[in-house]
Amino acid sequence: MNMSGSLTSQQAPCGRLVDAKRYQDQDEDVVITREVDYACGCRSIQHEYHDGCVSRKIVHHDGTVLVDELLSAE
Numbered sequence: 001m002n003m004s005g006s007l008t009s010q011q012a013p014c015g016r017l018v019d020a021k022r023y024q025d026q027d028e029d030v031v032i033t034r035e036v037d038y039a040c041g042c043r044s045i046q047h048e049y050h051d052g053c054v055s056r057k058i059v060h061h062d063g064t065v066l067v068d069e070l071l072s073a074e
């Protein structure tokens with residue numbers, strides 16, 4: 001399964017209002033990937049694992065990693 005869509009006037013992690021593209025993928029190995037690519041170059045990537053863990057990574061368009069975290073399931 002593969003879904004994608006365009007978004008307009010999204011606030012990117014750097015604070016700009018830009019267009020963005022959203023992707024969603026599901027892998028055989030379990031993982032759901034949700035990714036948002038902002039027009040300025042910022043990116044937001046989230047993976048959801050079968051056990052309920054979620055990892056999240058937000059990258060500024062200059063390459064700085066703003067958020068890189070793993071949230072475990074209760």
Ligand SMILES: [Zn+2]
Binds near residue numbers: 041
């Ligand atoms: Zn940006």
